[in-house]
Amino acid sequence: MxxxxxxxxxxxxxxxxxxxxxxxxxxxxxxxxxxxxxxxxxxxxxxxxxxxxxxxxxxxxxxxxxxxxxxxxxxxxxxxxxxxxxxxxxxxxxxxxxxxxxxxxxxxxxxxxxxTPATLSVPGAAEYAISAKPVPQLLEKWKQLLTEILAQPQKHWHLAIVGGGAGGVELALALEAHLGKLIKNPHHLTLHLLHKQDEIMSSHSQWVRRCLTNILTNRGIQLHLNQAVSAIKKTSQKKIISCESGLEVECDEVFWVTQASxxxxxxxxxxxxxxxxxxxxxxxxxxxxxxxxxxxxxxxxxxxxxxxxxxxxxxxxxxxxxxxxxxxxQAKPLKPYQPQKQYLSLIGTGTGEAIASRGNWGFGPSQVLWWWKDWIDRRFMKGF
Ligand SMILES: Cc1cc2nc3c(=O)[nH]c(=O)nc-3n(C[C@H](O)[C@H](O)[C@H](O)COP(=O)(O)OP(=O)(O)OC[C@H]3O[C@@H](n4cnc5c(N)ncnc54)[C@H](O)[C@@H]3O)c2cc1C
Structure with a gap:
């Protein structure tokens, strides 16, 4: 400069x-x-x-x-x-x-x-997993993966997402929605979602947790709950996710969407x-x-x-x-900011529907909610 x-x-x-x-x-x-x-x-x-x-x-x-x-x-x-x-x-x-x-x-x-999702405490995570942040790297890796999948659509692809918070769940649904269109044979795609707690999205209501668990399961995404990932290893062909319970999940790529650091x-x-x-x-x-x-x-x-x-x-x-x-x-007194205690989340399902979540309240999945979310997001972006 x-x-x-x-x-x-x-x-x-x-x-x-x-x-x-x-x-x-x-x-x-x-x-x-x-x-x-x-x-x-x-x-x-x-x-x-x-x-x-x-x-x-x-x-x-x-x-x-x-x-x-x-x-x-x-x-x-x-x-x-x-x-x-x-x-x-x-x-x-x-x-x-x-x-x-x-x-x-x-x-x-x-x-x-x-x-950025914390990777340091898990051996192999920083080297072999695709971190959800920084986003430019995530999108670069996603582009590469799409190219590989398009080149071998007959292969059985196994992908894993580690982290069952809102980011991990939305990412899993988005990956399934996109790849489900590319890989015509549903038996050629398996998605695993690993989460260390006994339910996904612990900061949302029980209704929202149950609703999204049903959607994930109905879409064929394999949920592995109570699974704390302890290491990721790489062989010449695959990546292997090891959990503290002894569970091992073999996959082609691992997306890392755990707690923020x-x-x-x-x-x-x-x-x-x-x-x-x-x-x-x-x-x-x-x-x-x-x-x-x-x-x-x-x-x-x-x-x-x-x-x-x-x-x-x-x-x-x-x-x-x-x-x-x-x-x-301007040397004027500062003003306090009070964050709202409850807030509305509109969670996309990746298929043109969304779920609304606010405190103990939840609604959906609904196409109208997705249209609303889409309108809010596009209006936000128009401001720039
Ligand atoms: C997969 C995924 C999906 C998500 N979906 C949602 C959602 O639907 N709704 C929602 O509310 N939240 C969502 N989140 C959470 C959301 O991404 C974050 O809470 C939000 O982006 C935080 O905004 P921010 O302004 O703090 O930082 P960011 O949006 O992360 O922006 C920080 C910026 O700073 C830049 N930067 C970083 N380090 C440096 C540095 N050292 N020097 C210079 N520049 C730097 C980065 O490149 C980035 O552009 C999601 C997260 C993930 C991982």
């Missing part, structure tokens, strides 16, 4: 182009903050929108329809955009370190880098984090340890009001994050 002449403007650096930062940019475009220079650093130009990702894999949406072009968004907002990966911070000198650029100075920093460099920089390494913030989305740092989305953990790691919260935090960044830059 070329050195700029000294300026008196305050410097705001946004690290990560997640959902909250995309909304911050949209807000900045509508209501610019005077006397401010802003840089967005993202390791990808095209930021995936999580709400449409399973639909993309199921074949409903093109890449363009479910990705935000951050370069274009930054340009129309009038801010600098750098494609680079942040790897460290100096919180005494207020610098961001990245893989390619010179250290970048900031007065205020905001972090919205999402999370955070990169180590945030804690190493001295930021106060929770026990899983997520930045602890107050109800103003401001770091507990470093008031010049803000965080939102999956990477933030709000003290006393922890929220699920879901795109819906990252989206909701965008506006309060913008408002508090505007306040701190």
């Amino acid at each position: 070329p050195q700029k002449p000294q300026s008196t403007a305050k410097q705001l650096v946004l690290v990560g182009g997640g959902h909250s930062h995309a909304i911050v940019l949209k807000q900045l475009r509508a209501k610019p903050i005077p006397g401010l220079e802003i840089i967005l650093i993202s390791n990808t130009r095209f930021a995936p929108y999580s709400g449409m990702l399973p639909g993309h894999i199921a074949g409903f949406y093109s890449f363009e329809e479910c990705h935000i072009d951050l370069e274009k968004l930054a340009k129309t907002t009038g801010i600098d955009f750098i494609v680079d990966e942040a790897v460290g911070l100096d919180l005494q000198k207020n610098l961001v370190f990245s893989t390619k650029s010179q250290p970048i100075k900031f007065d205020f920093l905001s972090v919205d880098i999402g999370s 955070a990169p180590a460099w945030l804690k190493e920089a001295g930021l106060t984090t929770d026990e899983r390494g997520f930045i602890l913030v107050n109800d103003k989305l401001q770091s507990l340890s470093h008031p010049q740092v803000f965080a939102a989305g999956d990477i933030a953990s709000i003290i006393n009001s922890p929220t699920p790691k879901a795109g819906v919260f990252a989206v909701r935090q965008g506006k309060p994050l913008y408002e508090n960044l505007a306040c701190v830059l």
Whole structure:
């Protein structure tokens, strides 16, 4: 990044182009903050929108329809955009370190880098499984797999998904929906979903859990409950998933969609984090340890009001994050943000239907719910 002449403007650096930062940019475009220079650093130009990702894999949406072009968004907002990966911070000198650029100075920093499924504790997972995040790598591997399957449609394909939370279940249904169309003989495709608890989607109501269990089973997806994966090995032909129970599942590919984890460099920089390494913030989305740092989305953990790691919260935090960044830059008092206790999830089945889930309430599967979800998601993307 070329050195700029000294300026008196305050410097705001946004690290990560997640959902909250995309909304911050949209807000900045509508209501610019005077006397401010802003840089967005993202390791990808095209930021995936999580709400449409399973639909993309199921074949409903093109890449363009479910990705935000951050370069274009930054340009129309009038801010600098750098494609680079942040790897460290100096919180005494207020610098961001990245893989390619010179250290970048900031007065205020905001972090919205999402999370990745934890692989480190399971031997072989990082090497042999396809992690659901980062999404660009997931989509690249998915493209390769589609090419291989198209080249050998007569082969019996065995695929596994590890993790039975909402992401894993939606991914399993999306894979089945897409591959079921490619592999005409249903006996040539077996999908396994492994989950360490005795029921899938523990954060949803019993009705939703039962409804989705029935859908998975009816679609021929083999559910392996109470199975904690302990290792993944690779032979010349197959991948072998070993579970603590002794169960072994042989497959061609393994998708890894387990509990979210955070990169180590945030804690190493001295930021106060929770026990899983997520930045602890107050109800103003401001770091507990470093008031010049803000965080939102999956990477933030709000003290006393922890929220699920879901795109819906990252989206909701965008506006309060913008408002508090505007306040701190103008030395005005910050405003508290209260995450909603219950929220509506519309879970796609991959076949043009969706299930609604809110607290103890659930409804579906229904085509109308899918149309509603599709309308909400497309309207969200139109904003960019
Ligand atoms: C398969 C799957 C399906 C899901 N489906 C849904 C769903 O239907 N609905 C829902 O609400 N949630 C869903 N989720 C969860 C959802 O993806 C996350 O909660 C959501 O994306 C979090 O948004 P975010 O803004 O925190 O981060 P993200 O959307 O993950 O964005 C972070 C961005 O920062 C970039 N980045 C990361 N590290 C760096 C770095 N070091 N330097 C620079 N840039 C960086 C990333 O490339 C990314 O673009 C799903 C998750 C998975 C795995």
